[in-house]
Amino acid sequence: MAPSPDIPSMAVLSTFVSSNKADVFKCHSIDEQTFIAPPYACSYSHGAKRGLTPHLAVATEQGTIHILNTSKREDWDAEPQRTSFQPHANGVFDVRWSLSDSLLATASGDQSVRITTLASSVATADRTLHVLHGHQGTVKCVAWDPSHDGDILCTGGRDGSICLWDLRAGERRLDNGSLAPVLTVSKAHDDLAKIPKSKSRGRKLVPNAPLKSITHLLYTDVHPHGIVSSSSFDGIVHLWDVRLPTASPTKSSRSTKPPRPAPVLTSADPTTAADTRRPRGLTTLALGSGPTAGLLYALSNDARVHTYALPTLAPLSGAAPGADPYAFADPRMQTNSFYVRLAASPCGRWLASGSVVDGVAGRAYLFDAAAAASARRAWEVGRSSSSSLGAGCTNTGVELRGQMGEVGALDWADGILATCADDGTVRVWRPDVEIARRCAEESEEMKWEWSCASA
Numbered sequence: 001m002a003p004s005p006d007i008p009s010m011a012v013l014s015t016f017v018s019s020n021k022a023d024v025f026k027c028h029s030i031d032e033q034t035f036i037a038p039p040y041a042c043s044y045s046h047g048a049k050r051g052l053t054p055h056l057a058v059a060t061e062q063g064t065i066h067i068l069n070t071s072k073r074e075d076w077d078a079e080p081q082r083t084s085f086q087p088h089a090n091g092v093f094d095v096r097w098s099l100s101d102s103l104l105a106t107a108s109g110d111q112s113v114r115i116t117t118l119a120s121s122v123a124t125a126d127r128t129l130h131v132l133h134g135h136q137g138t139v140k141c142v143a144w145d146p147s148h149d150g151d152i153l154c155t156g157g158r159d160g161s162i163c164l165w166d167l168r169a170g171e172r173r174l175d176n177g178s179l180a181p182v183l184t185v186s187k188a189h190d191d192l193a194k195i196p197k198s199k200s201r202g203r204k205l206v207p208n209a210p211l212k213s214i215t216h217l218l219y220t221d222v223h224p225h226g227i228v229s230s231s232s233f234d235g236i237v238h239l240w241d242v243r244l245p246t247a248s249p250t251k252s253s254r255s256t257k258p259p260r261p262a263p264v265l266t267s268a269d270p271t272t273a274a275d276t277r278r279p280r281g282l283t284t285l286a287l288g289s290g291p292t293a294g295l296l297y298a299l300s301n302d303a304r305v306h307t308y309a310l311p312t313l314a315p316l317s318g319a320a321p322g323a324d325p326y327a328f329a330d331p332r333m334q335t336n337s338f339y340v341r342l343a344a345s346p347c348g349r350w351l352a353s354g355s356v357v358d359g360v361a362g363r364a365y366l367f368d369a370a371a372a373a374s375a376r377r378a379w380e381v382g383r384s385s386s387s388s389l390g391a392g393c394t395n396t397g398v399e400l401r402g403q404m405g406e407v408g409a410l411d412w413a414d415g416i417l418a419t420c421a422d423d424g425t426v427r428v429w430r431p432d433v434e435i436a437r438r439c440a441e442e443s444e445e446m447k448w449e450w451s452c453a454s455a
Contacts (some may be wrong), residue, residue, distance in 0.1 A: 013366045013398040013455075015432060015433045015453065016429045016431050017436050021449070022073045023428040023429070023430075024426070025068050027039050027426065031062065036425075039058050039409060040091055040093055040420075041094050041420075042059070044413040048414065048416075050346070054069070054413040055068070055101075056411070057104055059091075060091070060092065063087065063090050068082050070416060070418060070428045091109045093108065093138065094106070098144050099144060099149040102117065102119065103118065104118060105142045107141060107142045108138070111135050111137060111139060112131055112133055115130040131177070131179065132165055133179070135155065135158075138158040139157045140157055140214060141156045141217050143218060143227065144219075151167050152167070153165050153167075160187045160188060160212045160213060162184070164183040165179060186260060189214065189233060190212055212231045213232040213233075216284050218285045220310060223311060228285060230281075230298060234272075234280065234281060235280060235298065235315070239265035267314065271304075273318025283301065283335065283341060284343075285297070288348050290370070293348065294310050295310065298342070328397065329396070331396075333363075333397060334356040340356060346412060349370040350370075352367075356406050357405050357406045362403030362405050366400065367398075398454065404422070405423050435450060436453070
């Protein structure tokens with residue numbers, strides 16, 4: 001989805017529009033007492049990101065999964081038939097398609113992960129192929145290994161652990177028939193040298209130490225056999241070699257327990273770079289591609305999107321005085337909720353972030369990451385004579401309005417953005433220059449039919 005070369009980047013972002021009828025999908029409730037259920041997570045299929053049918057998996061607080069066809073349609077066209085099933089009886093916090101789009105992995109508050117087949121020949125009641133148990137708390141995130149389609153995946157939980165699963169390892173079945181992990185990294189984002197201990201003789205861990213939940217897991221193209229993780233505690237990201245983890249030097253060789261693997265790489269914390277002592281957690285990681293290849297983006301609770309360099313994981317945010325050329329933010333954007341997510345477009349040009357509710361209006365924000373990268377290069381060439389960032393790179397966002405309540409989950413297909421809100425709706429946004437122009441010129445008349453972006 002490359003913008004026209006004669007249109008400024010901010011103007012391109014401002015052309016995103018959404019029909020108030022054809023582009024809104026409701027997450028129906030399974031409870032007879034309510035009509036809708038808030039969506040917690042969403043994910044476009046890999047085919048959708050390549051320009052094929054834009055199938056979107058949406059997960060709700062009731063454990064239901066809706067597979068929506070978000071193809072463009074006219075206001076009078078009926079919604080294409082959706083597929084719905086309920087793999088969990090608790091909220092689903094992440095949903096991911098396998099590389100071939102034949103399986104879905106769902107991470108739930110019931111402390112399990114379920115693998116569901118999407119084969120049309122399988123009855124709805126028989127869709128669950130595997131149940132994975134290994135976490136001692138809510139499972140927050142899941143990631144499929146792209147080099148082993150449908151066989152290997154990683155999960156992260158509120159218990160602070162990362163689990164690696166091999167669906168081919170049938171011998172690792174538990175007594176209840178569920179599958180056990182082949183590798184577990186406990187307290188993955190705890191610094192074992194700094195964990196507070198009591199003064200008792202046994203030197204037990206302090207029971208009220210804050211949990212460092214694993215919030216996101218991401219496989220990258222530049223780290224074979226490696227996965228990057230983030231946590232709810234700070235802006236530090238780790239790289240783990242899940243093929244051959246390294247033993248932690250802080251563990252005694254006489255311990256009867258296996259040593260905790262140590263990360264291969266650990267970043268510094270950009271959330272504390274601007275004279276801020278209190279670290280802020282990360283909610284989502286997103287890979288750059290195309291014009292932003294070699295960059296890793298992370299949405300933080302400090303209302304900024306931070307940038308890290310690949311393959312080193314070195315944080316680039318916070319290095320410049322004044323305006324930060326490697327951070328994306330908007331004065332209106334609030335991200336102090338771990339339900340708010342970040343997503344990068346398949347072309348690598350755009351970033352989209354949700355936002356905590358401001359009043360009753362739901363909002364999402366778009367950023368032109370490619371234009372910011374170009375402006376940074378120009379700034380870096382001339383920064384020897386100027387220590388401040390040029391006015392051409394403000395990294396501010398374009399606002400999307402049209403839903404009610406917090407806008408949390410969102411994801412991109414090819415030329416399409418889907419946003420999920422607490423009002424139980426999923427709204428689809430597309431760039432359309434003509435409709436955006438009419439919305440600007442005839443705002444009163446058009447507001448009943450369209451929602452549009454605004455700078």
